[in-house]
Amino acid sequence: MSGFDGELRRELEAIRKGGLHRELRRVDSPQSPQIEIAGRTFLNFSSNDYLGLSNHPALKEAAIKAVEKFGAGAGASRLISGSLAPHHELEETLAAFKGTEASISFSTGYAAALGAITAIVGKNDIVILDKLVHASIVDAARLSGATLRIFAHNDSVDLEEKLLWAGNLPPVPGKAPKRILVVTESVFSMGGDLASLRGIADLKDKYGAWLMVDEAHATGLFGAHRRGLIEEFDVAGRVEVQLGTLGKACGAAGGYICGSRALIDLLVNRARSFIFSTAPVPAAAAAARAGIEVIQSAEGEVLRQHLWSVVDHLKSALIEAGWALSPIRSAIVPLLIGKEEQATAIAAALRERGVFVPAIRYPTVARGKARLRLTATAAHTISDVAALVNALTSTKALN
Numbered sequence: 001m002s003g004f005d006g007e008l009r010r011e012l013e014a015i016r017k018g019g020l021h022r023e024l025r026r027v028d029s030p031q032s033p034q035i036e037i038a039g040r041t042f043l044n045f046s047s048n049d050y051l052g053l054s055n056h057p058a059l060k061e062a063a064i065k066a067v068e069k070f071g072a073g074a075g076a077s078r079l080i081s082g083s084l085a086p087h088h089e090l091e092e093t094l095a096a097f098k099g100t101e102a103s104i105s106f107s108t109g110y111a112a113a114l115g116a117i118t119a120i121v122g123k124n125d126i127v128i129l130d131k132l133v134h135a136s137i138v139d140a141a142r143l144s145g146a147t148l149r150i151f152a153h154n155d156s157v158d159l160e161e162k163l164l165w166a167g168n169l170p171p172v173p174g175k176a177p178k179r180i181l182v183v184t185e186s187v188f189s190m191g192g193d194l195a196s197l198r199g200i201a202d203l204k205d206k207y208g209a210w211l212m213v214d215e216a217h218a219t220g221l222f223g224a225h226r227r228g229l230i231e232e233f234d235v236a237g238r239v240e241v242q243l244g245t246l247g248k249a250c251g252a253a254g255g256y257i258c259g260s261r262a263l264i265d266l267l268v269n270r271a272r273s274f275i276f277s278t279a280p281v282p283a284a285a286a287a288a289r290a291g292i293e294v295i296q297s298a299e300g301e302v303l304r305q306h307l308w309s310v311v312d313h314l315k316s317a318l319i320e321a322g323w324a325l326s327p328i329r330s331a332i333v334p335l336l337i338g339k340e341e342q343a344t345a346i347a348a349a350l351r352e353r354g355v356f357v358p359a360i361r362y363p364t365v366a367r368g369k370a371r372l373r374l375t376a377t378a379a380h381t382i383s384d385v386a387a388l389v390n391a392l393t394s395t396k397a398l399n
């Protein structure tokens with residue numbers, strides 16, 4: 001045992017030396033603009049609860065009712081006896097919300113990516129990923145056994161080169177023709193920038209590839225019905241696989257795939273993270289469904305408009321304070337710092353001032369591209385924004 005721990009401690013020491021050590025902080029309050037850590041209240045600009053739904057009465061009530069009617073646990077996987085009414089209701093609501101034929105839910109977005117990609121492509125196929133896609137997609141693509149290619153971030157010229165290369169590969173005798181799957185996020189999780197979905201859809205059509213889009217940071221925020229960036233850019237009919245999480249703007253937990261009936265039926269039969277895993281607790285499915293219902297309602301539009309006003313105030317105050325920011329509007333506002341140690345030091349100084357903002361470092365972003373990732377939510381007020389910018393300004397003066 002001591003040899004084992006000794007080895008691991010050496011690895012931990014190396015992580016610390018690189019300024020990359022992480023640790024958990026226990027939060028003793030619900031997720032909201034004010035969170036409590038170690039007896040102290042912090043102004044929180046770190047959560048992905050973009051519409052403030054995680055603590056919304058309708059979601060809490062849906063969860064409580066589901067517990068009362070269906071118990072705490074699902075008791076089995078979906079294909080055994082765990083496919084409870086709340087799971088089916090969630091999936092019907094999701095498909096109607098996204099305007100697709102069908103949908104399937106998973107216990108997390110990570111599990112959805114893992115299950116879907118490995119079910120759709122295999123050893124004989126090619127997966128082409130944007131350089132900045134989420135770890136769940138990278139892991140899934142690797143696990144699928146497909147040949148992996150990365151295109152430069154949001155770069156259509158480079159994507160076309162990769163598609164040309166894939167299209168020119170000779171067919172393997174006796175094997176089905178190679179499938180080509182392109183995967184991108186719509187709103188990028190660490191930069192807050194938007195994928196050029198129309199250009200990407202044009203290319204995938206031109207080369208006969210399939211397209212999968214991860215709407216984790218766009219669902220609830222973009223599009224006339226708040227479905228996501230696919231709706232905003234009007235490409236729904238050209239995206240074969242829509243992926244998302246129920247843990248961010250939807251306010252609960254879980255992941256989903258939306259698409260054709262054939263896609264969903266195949267995933268029920270083949271997605272290993274769906275098949276070999278206990279069904280999500282009924283409370284999570286019921287809360288997620290209630291979250292989607294709020295997003296679809298008039299209240300959802302009010303929340304989105306308030307979120308954009310928080311974002312706009314935040315960005316103009318930051319620009320006035322001398323930060324260089326992208327003009328793109330999303331709920332994610334990254335402040336590029338560069339060095340890992342410096343980002344960590346600024347985050348620590350902000351905590352001293354009662355402000356909680358995460359320093360995002362390698363391996364979440366590239367080395368030397370450490371940043372403070374500010375996330376605005378509909379639960380923030382304009383005075384929360386002022387307090388954040390004040391704290392940032394006084395912290396920056398010290399650096």
Ligand SMILES: *Cc1c(COP(=O)(O)O)cnc(C)c1O
Nearest residue numbers: 108109110134189216245247254
């Ligand atoms: C959070 C996230 C996921 C994973 O979703 P979870 O439900 O948290 O597992 C997938 N893709 C992106 C881009 C994400 O930000």
